[in-house]
Amino acid sequence: MISPKRQGGSFKMAQKNILQFIILGLINDHPQTGYELTKSFDNDIGEFWSAKHSQIYPQLKTLEEKQYLTHTMEVSGEKLERKRYSITPAGQHLLTAWIAEPTINQTNGKDEFVLKLYFIHDQTDPRLTTMLEEQLQYHTEKLTHLKNQLSKKFPDGGDPANFGHYLILSHAVSRETEYYDWLNDALKQI
Amino acid sequence: MISPKRQGGSFKMAQKNILQFIILGLINDHPQTGYELTKSFDNDIGEFWSAKHSQIYPQLKTLEEKQYLTHTMEVSGEKLERKRYSITPAGQHLLTAWIAEPTINQTNGKDEFVLKLYFIHDQTDPRLTTMLEEQLQYHTEKLTHLKNQLSKKFPDGGDPANFGHYLILSHAVSRETEYYDWLNDALKQI
DNA sequence: CCGGGCATGTAAAAGGTTACATGATTTA
DNA sequence: TAAATCATGTAACCTTTTACATGCCCGG
Structure with missing residues (x-):
């Protein structure tokens, strides 16, 4: 086989939870709702990664708690509410760091690199x-x-x-x- | 997107847990140990599916409980024991059924079809x-x-x-x- | 007014990785 | 004799899917 080589730094290297970076990347392009993010995975991006709304909504909550995102409320019609999420400077930092970091190629059919390119x-x-x-x-x-x-x-x-x-x-x-x-x-x- | 079409039968369609079928398929080729199975995923088959030993050993146990596999003990040297698993007729049935069943193409970068071909x-x-x-x-x-x-x-x-x-x-x-x-x-x- | 799409969430289960744990055998 | 590899297992954790749950809005 091929040796993995390259490390991303000597300290810790948390990595993983790639979904959070994809969400950050999509929202960085323009503020959007959980529903809209969910639909993104039915389009081009879905060729390389997918996620259900049941994973997206909790992740949005977590990212907001960590102050990588903020949201504002919007209303459709009389009472249908939606949360439009925007990225914070801290979130942009995290996103940029993820993209810059050398990509370790996974064996499991997931391609993190392509996602980085997308952004x-x-x-x-x-x-x-x-x-x-x-x-x-x-x-x-x-x-x-x-x-x-x-x-x-x-x-x-x-x-x-x-x-x-x-x-x-x-x-x-x-x-x-x-x-x-x-x-x-x-x-x-x- | 593309509609999935084709169904594999009107009754139930358990599906999933593809790992069990891969294990069955590998053992069907020749009896082997958990350790040998683990190594298979470092070779060609690893290009399309991978699994760690921590997933394989429990799965072997389950498949034996369900009588799709049996094992015999072998000893190396003085006391190193290993379990060599063989497939049962019931196991071969299950394997054959899985291969015959129309493959639903997953969106998530896993390719079940290629695995069937392998067998x-x-x-x-x-x-x-x-x-x-x-x-x-x-x-x-x-x-x-x-x-x-x-x-x-x-x-x-x-x-x-x-x-x-x-x-x-x-x-x-x-x-x-x-x-x-x-x-x-x-x-x-x- | 009804059906499909919009919109957001939670819970439970399954699948998969990393870490813990132990010990034997072979090879350099 | 030490390191690498053989060999098997469990526990904890994380990721992902499926199911549960609710309610609004718009077009026909």
């Missing part, structure tokens, strides 16, 4: 090159590793007696190839 | 065509949807003011394209 709007943002190159390095190693596996386990192509295994390894290789190509493309565009 | 060894297995075609239909629809999104949101290619969003949508499209191509390739090979 970078400006094509000329100086963080882009570093972030993309860091990922490129990781995925280059991973692709090499997988290609080695494939040619080692199936030197003659699809083995009829181990077809499923062959198929998923091929899939893993082409999936990584796509990631690699995409990162290179992105780097070319900046 | 089909024979290239001429009659289940393959159906399974691959079912997935092909799903991913064709999804690809179409994503391409529409991309051309709708970014008709002129990379928007310098929304670059991150553009990048991840492009990534989603090429990721789906890879899936689509892979499925077609697989179908050609059977």
